[in-house]
Amino acid sequence: MNKLIVLILIAFVGLGISCSNAKQKDGSSLVVVKTDFGDIKLKLYDDTPEHKQNFLKLIDEGYYDDLLFHRVMKNFMIQGGDPDSKNAAPGQRLGSGNPGYTVPAEILPQHFHKKGALAAARRGGPSNPEKRSSGSQFYLVQGEVFTPGKLDTMEMMMNSRAKNEFLQEKFAEAKPKLDEFRKNNDQDGFNIFVAELRTKADSAWTEQPQFSFTDEQREAYTTIGGYPSLDGEYTVFGEVVEGLDVLDKIAAVETDQYDRPKADIKMEVERTK
Numbered sequence: 001m002n003k004l005i006v007l008i009l010i011a012f013v014g015l016g017i018s019c020s021n022a023k024q025k026d027g028s029s030l031v032v033v034k035t036d037f038g039d040i041k042l043k044l045y046d047d048t049p050e051h052k053q054n055f056l057k058l059i060d061e062g063y064y065d066d067l068l069f070h071r072v073m074k075n076f077m078i079q080g081g082d083p084d085s086k087n088a089a090p091g092q093r094l095g096s097g098n099p100g101y102t103v104p105a106e107i108l109p110q111h112f113h114k115k116g117a118l119a120a121a122r123r124g125g126p127s128n129p130e131k132r133s134s135g136s137q138f139y140l141v142q143g144e145v146f147t148p149g150k151l152d153t154m155e156m157m158m159n160s161r162a163k164n165e166f167l168q169e170k171f172a173e174a175k176p177k178l179d180e181f182r183k184n185n186d187q188d189g190f191n192i193f194v195a196e197l198r199t200k201a202d203s204a205w206t207e208q209p210q211f212s213f214t215d216e217q218r219e220a221y222t223t224i225g226g227y228p229s230l231d232g233e234y235t236v237f238g239e240v241v242e243g244l245d246v247l248d249k250i251a252a253v254e255t256d257q258y259d260r261p262k263a264d265i266k267m268e269v270e271r272t273k
Helices: 002-027 049-060 148-173 175-183 187-206 215-221 244-251
Strands: 030-035 038-044 067-073 077-080 117-120 138-141 236-242 266-271
Touching (some): 148 175, 148 215
Antiparallel strands (some): 030 038, 117 138
16 A cells, blocks of 8 residues: 555656646747836747747847847837847947857748747848848837738739749859850840740749748738738747737837937846746
8 A cells, every 4th residue: 555655656746747847848938028118928939949949048148138129110020139239329220230140041831920920130132042040130020910902912022023033043044055145146046045045934933833821821911910021031930929019119119210219128038937
């Protein structure tokens, strides 16, 4: 009988440890951004591990404490994480600071720019073809509510942009042949080749998958809102679970010509207890 009681106690202790570890694991995915406007609680996604681990590492180091939300754009987003913003002079232009490294992109279709999305800022343009994220700068999406018709128009625009990029790639691949026609001053051959190339490229494009918003995206963008044109371009690695009202308050502050709030908005970021 005594042995049975001991075994039962061991089982309960083990269960308690297991539950405790589970809570700790869940808790490690929740962080809070503290500001004078209130607190914003964030959930970090497990399927963007590079960004999650990096964000938690910086939080544990106290990296974000006393940094500013240095870029605020109403109906768009609020951005912070520039180390140069700590003790920055009034009016100083900010946004180029970083910890000296970038994070590999983890752009997933199930994570998009709905209101409250937590995403990593990055350098744009051809200098960053892999869309690697800033090592520290992040933004929280406010955005706006879209009508179904506006989303339809945006789909067409995004597909048009993708088609242009596709055609540019095809012409870039054919550059040696085009240069040969130019070198030989063969204008007729050049024109015929370009026409054939465009026909083939247009045909190849029709076989490519076309972009369309999912039902989940349409539901979010037509109810709570967001900023859909950023989808597929930046890594979304978390979302606001409490404090959307605080996000709205910060997004409404007065800013200067560089979109920096005229009155500093400092942050402290920590894991939830």
